Amino acid sequence: MIRIENLVKSFGPRRVVDGLTFNVERGEVLGFLGPNGAGKSTTMRMITGFIPPTGGRVTVGGYDVTESPLEAKRLIGYLPEAAPSYPDMTVHGFLSFAADMRGLSGDAKKKAIARVVELCFLSSVLHQGIDTLSKGYKHRTCLAQALIHDPEVLVLDEPTDGLDPNQKHEVRNLIRELGRRKALVFSTHILEEVDAACTRAIIIDRGRMVANGTPQELRAMSDVAGAVTVAGQGVSRDKLAPLGRVESVDGAYRVFPAGAFAPGELMRAVVDVATREGWRLEALRTEEGQLDEVFRRITLPDTARA
């Protein structure tokens, strides 16, 4: 549904987005990760047609966003960063305006408003002025606006920013739910959300894509991925050493496989050693890798890596 080819955006001499290429298909929830200023919001603004790209192409549902902006925009629901809305309107008035703008009228409009009000839990504030709402409600009002025409493509810029933990949980569930039928892109810098909601994640840094894969694939890029951690009475470093490099972590030992071990093989080898030596184990697990470690490693500047 969304195709991005070699997308470039420069503000003066500064290249904010530098040659991004990726696709998002229906049924996919793409997490868009990156440090602040990496170009996430700029990319989303180009997808939604708010700012024109300096180079490259964005097509949504087959429509080039620069050449046929109206057709492309009709397919998109967009939650901008900071979730703006008109403070002088009521929630209902605002949603009614959004519905009118999307060409909904009569019964279809009434149904659409009722649907998003329920989805975003807005019924208790429906006739309240937006300027009197708390941040969480304002945020969800803007989210409701993005969903009003049941768009095929959803672009959400930090959809859980400023929400409390319960609201975050609800919004993540909503994203996962919506993602089954739509092409959905959302940006975040909260890494748990990648696990909680994404089918795929992209990490960008200084306008370039530095990683692209499922959450499992990204985690596998971690240094600790595949290592086995073992703790218990009698566990000794020397017996583990033949299997690979051993590090002591909080009273446990972590074995990093030497050479290529097939998945699960290192674990079996460790269990064999433990059985032979008669260790009384308290913990034994294969590390999946940590997203935050991957994130830090691949988005830090070269000088900071040393």
Place this chain on the structure above:
Amino acid sequence: MNSAWKTVRTIARRELVSYFVSPVAYVFLVIYLLLTGFFTFTAGGFFERGEASLASFFVWHPWLYLVLVPAVGMRLWSEERRSGTLELLLTMPVTTWQAILAKFLASWIFLAIALVLTFPVVITVNILGDPDNGIIAAGYLGSLLLAGAYLAIACMTSAMTRNQVVAFILAVVICLFLILCGFNPVTDLLARWASPAFVDTVAAFSVITHFDGFQKGVIDTRDLFFFLSVIGFALFTTSVIIRNHRAG
């Protein structure tokens, strides 16, 4: 085409309603009506003139609008930029032109409402005497066009900045220039050293020159064209500013 017009109507309605949900609209209307009353009857010497006309009413409009119209137009775009709703609005299926036209029309309608509310002065002059209502109608048309020209300029300055005060001041300065280049004391001053052709050229850019005809009951196509082209030019510049702003 039909759906394009519907979009314009939707945005214009939202804009117009937003004037009336805040007290600003009512404050504006009250001040406007008080000032027109004061200028017409006290400063303009409505009764002393001894003639059944609204000359003392219309003659003040270029000056009155100088402050009031930029106050109406200053928030049109700067507020959207400041609050980030510009991004929301322009990522909906709407062209920049539809949005500009809608916002302009909404404010123009608001100013038209203000103008319509001056109807008691028409009734008054009709009770007291026997004025030429054709001249009065032409005056109202001119006044509406004058307000539209100022408003388009305020729309343009509003697109330049996210600060409403800056937008207001810029609009006042530009509108003041459009008054002064045809204002008699200024043209007399110019005539001392410049050629008459130059003075006429400068004066041709003045709203005073073009508003004059309407006050006398003459609807000249050149005057119509002047006001409409000021509106067209200012709105076109608005679209260029908004496009440039988005392009970064």
